[in-house]
Amino acid sequence: MIKEYKTIEEVAGPLMLVRQVENVKFDELGEIELPNGDVRRCRVLEVNGSNVLVQLFESAAGINVAESKVRFSGHGVRLGVSEDMLGRVFNGMGEPIDNGPRLIPDKMEDINGTPINPAARQYPSEFIQTGISTIDGLNTLVRGQKLPIFSGSGLPHANLAAQIARQAKVRGSDSKFAVVFAAIGITFEEADFFITDFKKTGAIDRTVLFINLASDAAIERISTPRMALTAAEYLAFEKNMHVLVIMTDITNYAEALREVSAARKEVPGRRGYPGYLYTDLATLYERAGRKVTSGGSITMIPILSMPEDDKTHPIPDLTGYITEGQIILSRELYRKGILPPVDVLPSLSRLKDKGIGAGKTREDHANVMNQLFSSYARGKEAKELMVVLGEAALTPIDRLYAKFADEFEKRYINQGFNEDRSIERTLEIGWELLTILPRSEMKRIKPQYLEKYWPVKEN
Secondary structure, X not given: OOOEEOOEEEEEOOEEEEOOOOOOOOOOEEEXXXXXXXXXXXXXXXXXXXXXXXXXOOOOOOOOOOOOEEEEOOOOXXXXXXXHHOOOEEEOOXXXXXXXXXXXXXXXXEOOOOOOOHHHEOOOOOEEEOOOHHHHHHOOEEOOOEOOEEEOOOOOHHHHHHHHHHHOEEOOOOOOEEEEEEEEEEOHHHHHHHHHHHHHHOHHXXXXXXXXXXXXXXXXXXXXXXXXXXXXXXXXHOOOOEEEEEEEOHHHHHHHHHHHHHHOOOOEOHHHOEOOHHHHHHHHHOOOEEEOOOOOEEEEEEEEEOXXXXXXXXXXXXXXXXXXXXEEEOHHHHHOOOOOOXXXXXXEEOOHHHOOOOOOOXXXXXXXXXXXXXXXXXXXXXXXXXXXXXXXXXXXXXXXXXXXXXXXXXXXXXXXXXXXXXXXXHHHHHHHHHXXXXXXXXXXXXXXXXXXXXXXXXX
């Protein structure tokens, strides 16, 4: 029999203290019944002898300390998982919000899960095509990788997230591909954009959406990414699917952690974030990967908006340590009207070499990628010199590099949010751009690839 307690001592913000409680453990789910019959949920945050500190999922408004009752469920926050989740929209607590029927789960899973044991991990090596040249061609995404996107406020990361969710696929594989999309602390307008976009393009059929609005409680914000990862683990490791998890915006998640930490009067770390922010983010990111025992995989793209475009801010800084690279969006490119505004030079995918080459993308991929990086970097330097010294001060070859940089931004980086390019088309555009430069400048491409792929210009 579930025991009820009428020993609420006090309520402070999102926290509530209950005294004289027996046999309750950390992270256990509880319910608060108000005198009018309303039920609100909570989670055990701290156990100190017979005193329990709980965190409220909903507002504390209207809780009568003397009359309200608390009961504990004996288990943590759980999500009912089933293949029927595909095509559905849930809130941050895993409840359907798309007016569809309630899910009949195959099983109930604790949302906290566990990071994959390093000994059970399989090395990521298979190319995932996103249809976006700056990612596929230069910062290749590999199945089982964690590749975050660093954005800034006002930059179109939501459009980029929707484009990746729509277009991503594993080529040459019979395994089913699914997308789990977690929107954390977003506005109603953004939520409407994602749902409408996925329904309009048909991508919703292979997508599970978890939507947590900015108006929802902070604790729900903390649960949303864990709900999404629990769904992803079920689809990947029990149903052998390739699952792409996209989470936006991790900054909102970290802000919710800071809010709860401040309510608990914990000693703050950098910029007021809790000292365990690194550990907490790692418990999310390290749930992605491939297992030796399963044919499925979880590939993760967390998106975070850097406050004041600061790469050294704790959230992007710590994320960079845990993940395998980063895609950085540029405000300068966005102002020029280049979409998606991916700044390719500071962007990096640490596993890109593992997912390219013959049998994966194409034999010339690595060479073309290195030549494009090198030529664009030199072109940018030439343009900076041009600003200081004027065009006349540049050598003829530097003027060609400056022209290359402009064309590279216009044709390679700029593709809009609706164009889905195959890797072959991306490489083709790369080769076409390289013909702006003399063939003698192709110092990073093997002679046999130059012979085979160098475009012959028509007279």
